[in-house]
Amino acid sequence: MSNVESPLRPTLIEGDKTLHDITEDVCRPIESKPNKYWWMVFSVACAALLWWIICVAYTVGTGLGVWGLNKTVGWAWDITNFVWWVGIGHAGTLISAILLLFRQKWRLSINRSAEAMTIFAVICAASFIVAHMGRPWVAYWPLPFANQFGSLWVNFNSPLVWDVFAISTYFSVSLVFWYTGLIPDFAAVRDRAKTKARKFWYSALSMGWVGSAKNWQRFEEVSLVLAGISTPLVLSVHSVVSMDFATALVPGWHTTIFPPYFVAGAIFSGFAMVQTLLIITRKVLNLEEYITIYHIDMMNRIILITGSIVGCAYLTEFFIAWYSGVEFEQYAFINRATGPYWWAYWSMMTCNVISPQLMWSSKLRRNLFVTFFLSIIVNIGMWFERFVIIVTSLHRDFVPSSWTMFHPTWVEIGLFIGSIGLFFVPFLLFTRYFPVIAMSELKTILKSSGSQSKKGVQHHD
């Protein structure tokens, strides 16, 4: 039978659940009223979102002069935030696509919320791209449309145009991947709906799904093919983002190591964000039996691996700067580590290279407080990484008379803090209205990986 699995493999669903228990546990948040903690967090997120709207309106209404950019530092927090948010999104696709191809069953209790994180993070990222254009009403100009500006087409040799295609493809494909997986779960909520409104909305969302054998056959094929094409897609997206820098001739940006280094960094920060979100979510929604310590442990291992890859990349960059013999390249790196932005560089090094090494200890990997704290540290570190790459490479350019520092204004700080609200408002709504765990997929492993099937086996871990 297909349900046979070695009893030595770890339990993925604790608490002797039945199929019906899974449905009950996943639907409970949707069918009950949120508690006061949810309202508190939601109010704070809404306030941040409101602040974001004000800052965007002020930026668009007045112009980019309200930011701290100057003629030397033309990109700063805007692109830092863009790259940071896009990177965070990558973990969702890694969990749902790459771990599907590798048949990692532990992805099943976390893929839904990680994909939701992807969608909302990419929205935040896109908001910075549109905002930094200064004139968002002409945001369609990078698209190849027939126009009357003197028969000008977009330049397809430009990585910025590649980025437009990469990000929009990534967003829309992630969205349909997520939504297609949600359909059977929406149907389960629909069939249980007691109120008229819930029946109506979940009928519309589930689009008439019934779990017939043919539908499931197609569903599985679609999931597999989407995973197969999302895997190179997600790797291409951050590679293209890195080429925005790497194809420029700016010392500190013009390096061929950027694509793999950016992808590893993206997965690193994305998993940290998944940890931050899920450690809270599993507690608040009582999902500790589905998102177990084992799941947290596995994600910490990925953080350790990708963090080490990122550390290697930092050292390689430094080595190559020296080895290249190019004095401008050498200066860019010496300036990063010892110049006026030394504090940003060393924050990055401490947070991204040193702190994940704690994860070699299985005791720390399985400790929720350590994991949560570290996930925040990693995200701070990854924000600094982008800041270091962008601002320290720009602020001392080829003409020493134009060397300067960058100082963010309250508008830029507001946009960044506000974008966290832009992320959390939809995420909190998601935890109330959407099935947070892909229950129809999780049910497939209940017999093989549930705690009942592991009875009588001693675990030594």
Added chain:
Amino acid sequence: MTKQLHGIFNDDEVLLNAIKELKSKGIKCTNAYSPFPVHGLDGALGLKRTRISIASFLYGATGTCLALLMMWYMNIWDWPMDIGGKPSWNLYKNIPAFIPITFEFTVLCAAHGMVITFYLRSRLLPGVTPNVIHDRMHDDHFVLTVEGKVSDETAIRESLKQVGAVEIRS
């Protein structure tokens, strides 16, 4: 005259065995519904393999061609530019710079074409009323639809019970 009956099961392995046994008795199993994908169910029912991945490949190949055609037309045929001493006079010389967008557009077409095909073929659209046979068929129950002569109804009901159906609905 044929009669359709729905046997309700509460375990996927019992359902798979039931299909095997009913088939050996000559009872036609036309469809089965489950709350999650049950491995081997399509094979037990004798369903053909879905061709949706072939469709996806064709959509993707269309995307590849369209993207290359678009970039060739815009940047090489209609308005070639010489940027940084790197002129775009031929497609074959320019193709390395066109690969990222060609790839992204291939994925875009393959993914969306396939998903739209899936929705249409499986009749998934907002406003479609589903045929919910049992209110827990997307929770923890499984439905097996069988067909037989009206005159055989009692015999079919008896066999469904024998193979483990917890309930029978018509």
